[in-house]
Amino acid sequence: MTTTPRTPVRLTQFAHGGGCACKIPPGELEDVLSGLAGPQPTAGDSPLLVGLATGDDAAVVTLPARGGGPAQAVVSTADFFTPVVDDPYDWGRIAAANALSDVYAMGGRPVLAVNLLAWPRDVLPFDLAREVLRGGLAVAAEAGCPVGGGHSVDDPEPKYGMAVTGLADPARLLRNDAGRPGLPLSLTKPLGLGVLNNRHKATGERFEQAVATMVALNRDASAAALEAGATCATDITGFGLLGHLHKLARASGVTAVVETAAVPYLDGAREAVRQGYVSGGTRRNLEWVAPFTDFGDTDAGTRLLLADAQTSGGLLVAGEVPGAPVVGELVPKGRHSVVLR
Known part of the structure; x- marks a missing residue:
C-alpha cells in the first residue's frame, strides 16, 4: 500500500543519504579502526567484555557484584542518521527503535537514552524537530526506557538518534563471536527496507509495511532468543544481511550457509530492485562482502537484496527463535565466510 507523504516538507531531500545507508562503508570503517582496539583483556583483568575487536553491536562492561547481589553488565551504544522518511514523527520513531x-x-x-539531534536551524522549522523528538520519545516509552535529555548542534543536514545505556546478565549475553557449527540462523524481520526507503526518497511514495517494520522494537525477539538459550546474535542494519553475517561468521570462526529461498522480503522490495532503487550504500556492501562470499548461482537482484542497507532491521540469531524463519545454518569454517545456495 502506498500513499502520498503526510507532510509538505520532504525531509529526505535535505540529506545526501538516508537512514543506515548513510553509514561509512564497512571496508573504509575497518581500515580506520584497524589497530585501535588495543590489547584484548583477559578474564579478570578488565571490566570490558565486548569492545572494538569483533565489531559487535554495542560495548559491554561488567559491574562487580555488591552486597551479595549478582554481577551486572552495562551495555552502551549510540546510533543516529539522516532522514529515512519524510514524516518527522515516523523518522523519530524509526531512529529510536534503531x-x-x-x-x-x-x-x-x-x-536510559539521551537524544542526539543535528538540525539546520536556518532552513527547517523547529516544529519539525519537535515532531522528530516526540517520535523518539514515543518509542522509548514503549520500550520502558526514559529519555533524560540529550545534545543538539546546528548542522547543514538534519540528523537524529540516541545514545542508549542498557543492563544485561553478563552470563547471558548475545554476542557476534559466540556462533558455533550446527546452529540454525533465524531472521526476525524481512529484508528490503533499504530499497523501499530509497524509492520513497526518490518518488515520495509512502510504504506502510516498511515503516511498520522499522518502528517495531526488537525487544520480544531478543527475549525469545535468550529464552531459547541463544548466545549469538546481531542486528541487521546498514551493512546488510551479508555484511553483518560476514562479521558474525568471521568473529565466530565459522562459515554461514544461507538458504536464499528461505529469506523473507517486504512486499515491493524485488520490484524496487528491478526499477533501480538501490542505494550506493547497498552497492558498497555487496562490493565489500564479495571476496568473502560464495554466491553460487544467486541472481543479481537477490544479491543486492541480501546486501541491502537496512534501517532498524531485525535480529539475526544463531539458534531457533519461535515465529522467525530459519534462513540458514552455521557450519565449520571453510574458504568463505558466507555461502549462498
Whole structure:
C-alpha cells in the first residue's frame, strides 16, 4: 500500500543519504579502526567484555557484584542518521527503535537514552524537530526506557538518534563471536527496507509495511532468543544481511550457509530492485562482502537484496527463535565466510 507523504516538507531531500545507508562503508570503517582496539583483556583483568575487536553491536562492561547481589553488565551504544522518511514523527520513531536495537542485539534491556539531534536551524522549522523528538520519545516509552535529555548542534543536514545505556546478565549475553557449527540462523524481520526507503526518497511514495517494520522494537525477539538459550546474535542494519553475517561468521570462526529461498522480503522490495532503487550504500556492501562470499548461482537482484542497507532491521540469531524463519545454518569454517545456495 502506498500513499502520498503526510507532510509538505520532504525531509529526505535535505540529506545526501538516508537512514543506515548513510553509514561509512564497512571496508573504509575497518581500515580506520584497524589497530585501535588495543590489547584484548583477559578474564579478570578488565571490566570490558565486548569492545572494538569483533565489531559487535554495542560495548559491554561488567559491574562487580555488591552486597551479595549478582554481577551486572552495562551495555552502551549510540546510533543516529539522516532522514529515512519524510514524516518527522515516523523518522523519530524509526531512529529510536534503531538505537535501542543495539541493546536488544546484545541481550540487554535499555534503561536510559539521551537524544542526539543535528538540525539546520536556518532552513527547517523547529516544529519539525519537535515532531522528530516526540517520535523518539514515543518509542522509548514503549520500550520502558526514559529519555533524560540529550545534545543538539546546528548542522547543514538534519540528523537524529540516541545514545542508549542498557543492563544485561553478563552470563547471558548475545554476542557476534559466540556462533558455533550446527546452529540454525533465524531472521526476525524481512529484508528490503533499504530499497523501499530509497524509492520513497526518490518518488515520495509512502510504504506502510516498511515503516511498520522499522518502528517495531526488537525487544520480544531478543527475549525469545535468550529464552531459547541463544548466545549469538546481531542486528541487521546498514551493512546488510551479508555484511553483518560476514562479521558474525568471521568473529565466530565459522562459515554461514544461507538458504536464499528461505529469506523473507517486504512486499515491493524485488520490484524496487528491478526499477533501480538501490542505494550506493547497498552497492558498497555487496562490493565489500564479495571476496568473502560464495554466491553460487544467486541472481543479481537477490544479491543486492541480501546486501541491502537496512534501517532498524531485525535480529539475526544463531539458534531457533519461535515465529522467525530459519534462513540458514552455521557450519565449520571453510574458504568463505558466507555461502549462498
